[in-house]
Amino acid sequence: MRANCWYGKRDVRVEDVPDPRILNRQDAIVKVTSTAICGSDLHLYNGFMPTMEKGDILGHEFMGEIVEVGPEVKNRKVGDRVVTAFPISCGKCFFCKQQMFSLCENSNPNAWMAEKMFGHAPCGIFGYSHLTGGFAGGQAEYARVPYADVGTIKIPSGIPDEKVLFLSDIFPTGYMAAEMCDIKPGDTIAVWGCGPVGQFSMASARLLGAERVIAIDRFAERLRMAKERAKADFVINYEEKNTYEALMEITGGRGPDACIDAVGMEAHGGHGLIYAYDRAKQAVMSETGRPIALREAIMCCRNGGTVSVIGVYGGLIDKFPIGSFMNRSLTMKTGQCHVQRYMQPLLDRIERGEIDPSFVITHKISLDEAANGFEMFANKEDDCIKVVMNP
Amino acid sequence: MATAVRENYLDEREENQGRQLANGLAWFSLGLGLTELLAPKTLARLIGVRESNAGLIRAFGAREIASGLAIWSQGERPVEAVWSRVAGDALDLTALGKSMASSDTNKGKVAFATLNVLAVTGLDVLCARKLGGNDGHSSRRIVKGMIIDRSREELYKMWRNFDNLPKFMKHLEYVRATDHTFSHWAAKGPAGKIVEWDAEITQDILNELISWRSLDGASIDHSGTVRFIKTPGSRGTLVQVEMQYAPPGGVVGTAIAGLMGKNPGQLTEESLRDFKQYIETGEIIVSDGTLWDNGLLTQRPAQPSEE
Numbered sequence: 001m002r003a004n005c006w007y008g009k010r011d012v013r014v015e016d017v018p019d020p021r022i023l024n025r026q027d028a029i030v031k032v033t034s035t036a037i038c039g040s041d042l043h044l045y046n047g048f049m050p051t052m053e054k055g056d057i058l059g060h061e062f063m064g065e066i067v068e069v070g071p072e073v074k075n076r077k078v079g080d081r082v083v084t085a086f087p088i089s090c091g092k093c094f095f096c097k098q099q100m101f102s103l104c105e106n107s108n109p110n111a112w113m114a115e116k117m118f119g120h121a122p123c124g125i126f127g128y129s130h131l132t133g134g135f136a137g138g139q140a141e142y143a144r145v146p147y148a149d150v151g152t153i154k155i156p157s158g159i160p161d162e163k164v165l166f167l168s169d170i171f172p173t174g175y176m177a178a179e180m181c182d183i184k185p186g187d188t189i190a191v192w193g194c195g196p197v198g199q200f201s202m203a204s205a206r207l208l209g210a211e212r213v214i215a216i217d218r219f220a221e222r223l224r225m226a227k228e229r230a231k232a233d234f235v236i237n238y239e240e241k242n243t244y245e246a247l248m249e250i251t252g253g254r255g256p257d258a259c260i261d262a263v264g265m266e267a268h269g270g271h272g273l274i275y276a277y278d279r280a281k282q283a284v285m286s287e288t289g290r291p292i293a294l295r296e297a298i299m300c301c302r303n304g305g306t307v308s309v310i311g312v313y314g315g316l317i318d319k320f321p322i323g324s325f326m327n328r329s330l331t332m333k334t335g336q337c338h339v340q341r342y343m344q345p346l347l348d349r350i351e352r353g354e355i356d357p358s359f360v361i362t363h364k365i366s367l368d369e370a371a372n373g374f375e376m377f378a379n380k381e382d383d384c385i386k387v388v389m390n391p
Numbered sequence: 392m393a394t395a396v397r398e399n400y401l402d403e404r405e406e407n408q409g410r411q412l413a414n415g416l417a418w419f420s421l422g423l424g425l426t427e428l429l430a431p432k433t434l435a436r437l438i439g440v441r442e443s444n445a446g447l448i449r450a451f452g453a454r455e456i457a458s459g460l461a462i463w464s465q466g467e468r469p470v471e472a473v474w475s476r477v478a479g480d481a482l483d484l485t486a487l488g489k490s491m492a493s494s495d496t497n498k499g500k501v502a503f504a505t506l507n508v509l510a511v512t513g514l515d516v517l518c519a520r521k522l523g524g525n526d527g528h529s530s531r532r533i534v535k536g537m538i539i540d541r542s543r544e545e546l547y548k549m550w551r552n553f554d555n556l557p558k559f560m561k562h563l564e565y566v567r568a569t570d571h572t573f574s575h576w577a578a579k580g581p582a583g584k585i586v587e588w589d590a591e592i593t594q595d596i597l598n599e600l601i602s603w604r605s606l607d608g609a610s611i612d613h614s615g616t617v618r619f620i621k622t623p624g625s626r627g628t629l630v631q632v633e634m635q636y637a638p639p640g641g642v643v644g645t646a647i648a649g650l651m652g653k654n655p656g657q658l659t660e661e662s663l664r665d666f667k668q669y670i671e672t673g674e675i676i677v678s679d680g681t682l683w684d685n686g687l688l689t690q691r692p693a694q695p696s697e698e
Contacts, residue, residue: 003694018695023677047429050421053680055692072673090672094540094626106668109681110690112657116414116463124678127693134680136693144695146676 002391003140004370006056009047010378014370017057020136020144025072028148030082034161035062035139035367037377037387038169039195040312043265044129045374049314051113051130060086060126061168062138063161066148073148082152084145085339086169088124088135091150102336107146108133117315122336139370141391153343156351162358163350165388166200171357172342174200174262175207177310180333181258183208190214190247190256190300191232192293194222196360196386197310198262202230203355205260214250216243221383229359247300255302263293264311291317298325309334360386367391406468409521413462413469416476416518419511420459427452439500440490447486454479464687465654468531473519480512533656536631537663541670543619543628547598549670550617550630559665559675562658574603612637630666632659661685 003017020029038061043049063083066076076082089096089104096104104123108114111121114131124146127137136144145151155164174197181189189205191198194217202213215226215235223235236246247256297307298321307330325332349355362385365373373387426434431445431452458479461472487505490496539546549555553566553574564577564585577587594602594616604614613636620629636655665675680693 005692005694018697020679020695023679023682024674026672026674053690053692055694056680057692057694088676090668090676092540092671093667094538097540106672107676109676109678109685111664112661112685113687124676130680130690130693133678134685134690134693135678136680136695144679146678147672 001141002367003057003136004059004367004389005054006044006052006058007054010045010375012045012058012371012374014368017055017140020140020142022068022070023144024146025070026147026149027070028066028073028076028082028145028152029068030062030064030084030138030143030145030152031067032062032064032138032141032143032391034064034165035059035389035391036165036168036170037061037139037370037373037389039197040128040264041374042378043312043314045378048265049129049131051110053130053134056127056129056134057136057138057140058127059137059139059143060128061165061170062126062143063155063165063168064143066152067142069148075149076152076154080152081155081157083155083164083167083343084126084138084143085151085153085167085172085343086125086128087151087336087339088126088133088146089150089340090147091340096150099338099341100335101150101338101340103338110134125336139367139389141367150340153347155347159350160358162361162388163356164347166196166357166360167339167343167346167350169337169339170196170360171200171204171346172339173197173310173337174202175204175342175346176335176337177201177260177262177308178204178208178210180308180310180335181205181208181210181260181306183210183258185209186211187257188212188214188251189258189260190216190297191226191260191262192216192297193262193264193311194219194226194230195262198222198260199225199230199360199385200357201260201262201310202226202232206231207349207354212250214247214256219380219383222385225360225385243296244300251302255300255305257302258306258308259297259301260308261294261297261311265291265313265315291320295319295321298330301328301330304329306331306333308332310337312336361388363387365389405521409518410468412514412518413473413522416473416511416515417459417462417469420455420462420476424452424455424457424459427455437500438487438504439497441493441495444490451479451483451486454482460687468522468654470519470522473515473522476515477512477519480508480515483508484512531637531655532633532635533659534631534633535656535659535663536629537660537667538622538627538629539667539670540627543598543621546628546630546670547601547619550619550666551595551601559669560662561665561675562662630663632663634659 001019002014004012004014006012041058044052066078066080066082069076087102088107089101090106093105102123107124108121110130110133114121124133124135126135178201187210189210191201194215202215205213213232215223215232216238217223218237218239223237226232227235234250236243301307367389376382376384377387427448431448432442434448435442435444458476462469465472487501491501553568556566557563562578567575572592574590576590577585589606590603592603600616600618602616605612613634615634618631622629668675679695680690682696683689683691
């Protein structure tokens with residue numbers, strides 16, 4: 001089959017590789033109909049994610065048709081049309097039972113590796129380094145999906161791929177970011193980063209009853225999408241205005257009730273990455289301090305408010321404003337999205353017409369053009385916000 | 392009881408400090424290595440040498456990263472890996488010494504960089520000595536635990552039937568219970584060699600614990616206890632394995648096993664993890680990347696294989 005493989009910094013290639021097989025009894029094989037490039041794939045593309053191997057198939061946002069099932073798959077059958085959740089979760093451990101699927105204790109064969117870096121291991125993830133299990137991803141014609149009963153949701157015919165594909169990651173991820181804000185009537189929510197996750201955070205904050213939503217970014221087209229499609233009330237281009245001052249002006253000096261960091265470790269101009277890198281920069285007295293969005297979100301948040309961190313971080317950060325955080329009774333909530341928890345309720349919202357997630361798509365290409373897609377997305381060329389690929 | 396297994400663990404504290412230091416040094420190696428690889432020219436300016444040294448600095452970066460990863464993959468007692476850092480420091484110092492003699496370097500910056508390397512060298516030596524304080528021939532002790540979402544009764548029963556163990560202990564070839572007390576074990580050792588030994592059960596309390604020890608003359612001289620401890624609330628059972636063993640081939644043997652990606656501590660932890668998976672989900676998950684094995688050096692690309 002054809003698959004998009006990682007070969008190094010800014011080097012991905014669509015190649016012929018063997019077709020996937022059932023390796024565990026709860027596996028299914030999915031014939032991929034649509035797949036997308038995620039902002040977090042860019043961390044791999046830019047070469048900042050450790051534990052990648054040449055030849056790794058990328059991609060954790062995909063959907064398609066089941067063409068084979070293992071003997072222990074109970075509720076999925078050949079022919080089912082499904083969207084796959086990016087976290088690989090067993091559905092049976094302590095964490096899965098509490099719906100904290102991205103913390104599954106049983107799905108990461110390289111858990112020992114992640115424990116070295118994080119103290120404890122998160123779940124396995126498709127196409128996202130060997131730290132998260134060394135699973136082949138879905139930017140391919142076919143993909144193997146472990147724990148298929150838990151990790152997929154059936155999609156009724158009649159809804160186009162574009163409307164449901166993002167149930168795999170970015171829509172639930174943005175939704176969880178908004179949910180973590182514990183939105184109450186009258187609340188103002190500020191969102192740093194207007195990439196696809198930021199867009200869905202804003203749209204979800206609205207769905208969850210936020211009074212006002214504020215978008216913060218530096219790209220005009222992203223701010224335009226925030227305003228027109230994700231229904232942000234205010235947009236702040238931080239290259240033109242001081243974010244703190246603009247937010248205080250909007251909120252009467254009190255600050256937003258909750259702040260969402262939808263930027264993460266590669267905050268602009270930065271490599272974020274891992275603690276080690278940051279430390280090394282300190283060691284050679286180079287500048288440090290990349291979590292610009294997170295620091296700003298903390299400083300801007302109102303007293304007693306919530307900072308919701310959904311942007312991806314890899315290691316440790318420097319100069320965390322703990323004084324501001326502690327003295328003002330802030331709460332921080334965070335996590336890789338527990339996608340399986342949200343897929344059904346969000347599919348329901350899509351079916352009821354409350355939201356059409358396809359609004360973030362700016363480019364549709366074939367899988368064979370993946371290398372171009374990555375380059376365009378990484379460089380934000382041609383106002384690129386979201387790339388969908390069809391094998 | 393086998394004589395090589397001692398009950399004396401005086402070196403444990405020293406070693407523990409050494410381990411913490413080693414972990415810090417591993418992070419340091421990774422960080423500096425990445426900087427050297429990704430920004431060699433910036434680094435060259437900072438330490439006051441010519442930018443044309445970028446190639447050499449990149450090579451040093453690769454070496455740093457290898458040292459860092461070696462410390463992690465060598466597991467509990469990365470003595471050799473830390474000594475490899477000392478050797479690397481010596482290379483760094485030689486290179487810096489050479490550039491000191493060169494005419495177009497910033498002497499002040501080079502001197503500062505040299506001081507930094509010397510400080511790290513000191514830490515490396517200290518760490519290696521702390522870890523190596525144990526002569527390597529006395530016994531090692533490991534305690535590993537895992538909470539499994541099942542009753543003590545079920546877990547005890549599964550474990551007590553030794554025939555079951557190879558199902559979730561991938562390093563075991565087979566276990567044969569000769570009678571209620573004695574059993575014969577065969578495991579995959581380093582370099583594919585099969586290691587065999589006989590063991591006897593020394594204590595067996597229903598649903599609580601099983602203790603065993605290898606018989607005199609066993610190639611893997613060890614004793615151990617697995618305890619089944621009820622955890623608070625409805626969290627299931629803590630399965631805790633405690634083992635004392637004399638590493639085959641002493642510290643070098645452990646190091647070789649470590650370089651292959653496994654040491655007894657890690658093996659025990661993985662066996663427990665696999666036991667948990669087997670019990671909770673009915674199978675042990677593999678990925679394309681870990682199809683052969685999940686050691687650091689045995690990962691294959693995350694793409695389907697022909698085999």
